Amino acid sequence: MEKKPTTKPRASAAARPPLDRKAWIQAATDALAEEGLTGLRVEVLAKRCGVTKGSFYWHFRDRQELLDEVLNLWKDGRIRDVSKQAKGESGKPLEQIVRVIDVYSSSRNRRGIQIELAVRDWARRDPKAAKVVEEVDQWRLKSAKDLFIGSGMTPQEAASRSLLLYAYSFGLSLMIYEHFDGDVVALRAQIADFIARGATPA
Amino acid sequence: MEKKPTTKPRASAAARPPLDRKAWIQAATDALAEEGLTGLRVEVLAKRCGVTKGSFYWHFRDRQELLDEVLNLWKDGRIRDVSKQAKGESGKPLEQIVRVIDVYSSSRNRRGIQIELAVRDWARRDPKAAKVVEEVDQWRLKSAKDLFIGSGMTPQEAASRSLLLYAYSFGLSLMIYEHFDGDVVALRAQIADFIARGATPA
DNA sequence: GGATAGCCATACGATACCGTATGGATAGCC
DNA sequence: GGCTATCCATACGGTATCGTATGGCTATCC
Numbered sequence: 342m343e344k345k346p347t348t349k350p351r352a353s354a355a356a357r358p359p360l361d362r363k364a365w366i367q368a369a370t371d372a373l374a375e376e377g378l379t380g381l382r383v384e385v386l387a388k389r390c391g392v393t394k395g396s397f398y399w400h401f402r403d404r405q406e407l408l409d410e411v412l413n414l415w416k417d418g419r420i421r422d423v424s425k426q427a428k429g430e431s432g433k434p435l436e437q438i439v440r441v442i443d444v445y446s447s448s449r450n451r452r453g454i455q456i457e458l459a460v461r462d463w464a465r466r467d468p469k470a471a472k473v474v475e476e477v478d479q480w481r482l483k484s485a486k487d488l489f490i491g492s493g494m495t496p497q498e499a500a501s502r503s504l505l506l507y508a509y510s511f512g513l514s515l516m517i518y519e520h521f522d523g524d525v526v527a528l529r530a531q532i533a534d535f536i537a538r539g540a541t542p543a
Numbered sequence: 544m545e546k547k548p549t550t551k552p553r554a555s556a557a558a559r560p561p562l563d564r565k566a567w568i569q570a571a572t573d574a575l576a577e578e579g580l581t582g583l584r585v586e587v588l589a590k591r592c593g594v595t596k597g598s599f600y601w602h603f604r605d606r607q608e609l610l611d612e613v614l615n616l617w618k619d620g621r622i623r624d625v626s627k628q629a630k631g632e633s634g635k636p637l638e639q640i641v642r643v644i645d646v647y648s649s650s651r652n653r654r655g656i657q658i659e660l661a662v663r664d665w666a667r668r669d670p671k672a673a674k675v676v677e678e679v680d681q682w683r684l685k686s687a688k689d690l691f692i693g694s695g696m697t698p699q700e701a702a703s704r705s706l707l708l709y710a711y712s713f714g715l716s717l718m719i720y721e722h723f724d725g726d727v728v729a730l731r732a733q734i735a736d737f738i739a740r741g742a743t744p745a
Numbered sequence: 746g747g748a749t750a751g752c753c754a755t756a757c758g759a760t761a762c763c764g765t766a767t768g769g770a771t772a773g774c775c
Numbered sequence: 776g777g778c779t780a781t782c783c784a785t786a787c788g789g790t791a792t793c794g795t796a797t798g799g800c801t802a803t804c805c
Binding site: 379455461465478508509511516532535536 | 578668680702709711713714726
């Protein structure tokens with residue numbers, strides 16, 4: 342427990358470590374997942390963080406600055422995901438495609454999907470968010486397209502399949518709520534196979 | 544232009560006809576399409592209608608009552624659409640399916656899609672809305688499933704195709720913003736054919 | 746051990762919204 | 776002409792939120 346006496350930023354201010362920008366952005370992203378854009382209110386977030394908005398306005402100029410940061414963090418994360426997935430796993434393209442579908446098709450990753458939907462809803466009214474979503478979509482579509490091409494499809498075919506892949510994935514997360522009858526699991530598997538391989542489902 | 548003197552509800556109150564519940568619900572639905580659930584605020588709607596909230600609280604008990612009405616109106620309309628489409632147009636099933644996809648895939652009907660997305664976002668936080676959406680989905684899925692069966696598919700196959708159809712349609716409306724490069728039209732056509740007929744796209 | 750910088754609490758004004766209370770205007774009915 | 780029901784405006788209290796202003800606490804540095 343030796344305290345290095347030099348440039349140590351801080352450590353304890355009576356039971357709660359001081360917040361930084363990252364902590365605020367993290368909390369804001371959580372709120373976005375749970376309540377959508379309307380959940381990103383300064384005083385509400387402050388309460389979640391156990392501080393008052395005095396803290397917030399020390400770290401941020403205003404609410405908009407936080408929104409911008411949340412958006413950019415999301416964008417960077419998504420783009421990182423795409424390149425990570427494109428690099429590693431250089432096994433069989435079709436398996437990768439099925440895995441991509443699985444990641445986006447609910448199940449685990451509930452939080453990621455909630456954020457995804459919240460951001461897309463946000464994008465319907467905010468041009469800045471719309472631009473970010475469009476960029477992310479471009480990256481993902483390109484990556485998926487390459488995968489399909491890698492499995493032997495023509496560029497044309499690959500393009501339409503990747504659009505189908507993502508539209509289907511996001512759409513499915515709009516249709517499923519908690520329960521939903523069990524068969525959906527089987528249906529999803531069939532559809533994934535359908536999209537990836539083109540076999541007639543059934 | 545004879546005025547029947549009996550049970551005539553009203554006609555002119557100085558340039559503006561009196562509002563009724565339906566007019567309020569209509570205005571609310573417009574606001575929902577444009578701004579989402581957060582657009583449904585009493586005083587804002589009142590301004591849109593050119594009145595004050597004094598009027599609103601004469602027609603409705605509170606805000607929640609309006610929300611319920613908007614939701615129910617939407618549900619009834621969607622279910623009517625489904626049965627209308629199921630009855631008429633009894634021509635070729637596959638053509639009907641392609642037409643269904645077209646209706647949901649943006650282009651015209653921007654307003655309908657905006658409302659659709661707003662309601663689904665609403666449903667992510669309100670159980671009442673979630674229930675309505677689920678009911679509508681059931682109707683649509685069943686109707687589409689029958690169409691696929693009518694074109695010679697097995698029930699299993701028809702089930703997964705109809706899920707694919709709607710998930711894809713809603714997902715596409717989450718991905719497209721104003722511009723988006725032109726080829727999407729061609730891609731959509733290919734995908735529609737893919738879903739309806741199972742041909743490899745391209 | 747006093748000054749300074751980092752981090753936060755509190756208090757304030759301003760706005761937006763909900764719901765209520767109450768009065769006023771208008772149209773039909775007698 | 777007055778009565779009544781319909782429909783709406785205005786005023787009010789209450790809450791939530793934004794952003795600002797200002798002061799206080801704690802560590803670190805000299």
